[in-house]
Amino acid sequence: MRILVAEDHRILLDSLALLLQSIDGIEVVSKHVNGQQVLNALELDDNIALVVSDLQMPVMGGIDLTLQLRQRFPQIKICLLTVADQPDTIKEAIRAGADGYVLKSAERSELENALNTIARGSKYYSEQVLMLLANDTKLEFVPDIDNPQKIAITKRELEVLQLIAQEYSGTEIAKKLFIEASTVETHRKHLIQKLGVQTTIGLVKYAIKFKIV
Structure with missing residues (x-):
């Protein structure tokens, strides 16, 4: 092998x-x-x-x-x-x-x-x-959205979304969460896909609308 x-x-x-x-x-x-x-x-x-x-x-x-x-x-x-x-x-x-x-x-x-x-x-x-x-008892965060379907966001994705909404850069988010900047970018792309928005600004608007920040 x-x-x-x-x-x-x-x-x-x-x-x-x-x-x-x-x-x-x-x-x-x-x-x-x-x-x-x-x-x-x-x-x-x-x-x-x-x-x-x-x-x-x-x-x-x-x-x-x-x-x-x-x-x-x-x-x-x-x-x-x-x-x-x-x-x-x-x-x-x-x-x-x-x-x-x-x-x-x-x-x-x-x-x-x-x-x-x-x-x-x-x-x-x-x-x-x-x-x-x-033994992990933490549940995934599931936000309500306009249509009846619900989209599951992981705890880490939620943390990234909150920091994006607070206007932290990818590098700053990486330092705060002790992960790589490329991993932050992967989470950002996943969030855009899951939440049905087009840009990072859309993520910010979503976070504000549903009181995630």
């Missing part, structure tokens, strides 16, 4: 690559420090079975990378390997299309099992991740 590895901490990247290379049947083709490098590598060689990626990286993180893979290289699987254990982040990764979500506290055996499971065409979310989701 030919795989690519993405991790922005060089020592962790080298260690992870060595660990993966030691697993029978796995060939680490190349190592990268952000998602954009992964996409660049795939433009040259897309005969890759799976990408193992960190979640939070500069330039392009794991969730944005997942979205790009689903659009441009849908045959390539992706397993996110991260310390992020917030239910909202996990849900966002699953919605983006991640094939696996494993915490960095996992044992080598679990990571090996995860990769083999994903390679067979199944999803893999570690037991700890499933417990975090099961």
Whole structure:
């Protein structure tokens, strides 16, 4: 199984690559420090079975990378390997299309099992991740709109919408929410699609109309 590895901490990247290379049947083709490098590598060689990626990286993180893979290289699987254990982040990764979500506290055996499971065409979310989701009692925000249909907005999308309505820039929102500017832009596009508006100004008007700010 030919795989690519993405991790922005060089020592962790080298260690992870060595660990993966030691697993029978796995060939680490190349190592990268952000998602954009992964996409660049795939433009040259897309005969890759799976990408193992960190979640939070500069330039392009794991969730944005997942979205790009689903659009441009849908045959390539992706397993996110991260310390992020917030239910909202996990849900966002699953919605983006991640094939696996494993915490960095996992044992080598679990990571090996995860990769083999994903390679067979199944999803893999570690037991700890499933417990975090099961114990998450927060409901998604569902605003009322003019027509009877309701549109579900996630907690993170609601936070982004509130900050947009308060006239924060994408960079400022990213800093406040500890996410990447590209992720903010992804949320903005999703909000425009879900709420049926055309521009960011439309989002602001919507937020004011329904007293979201």
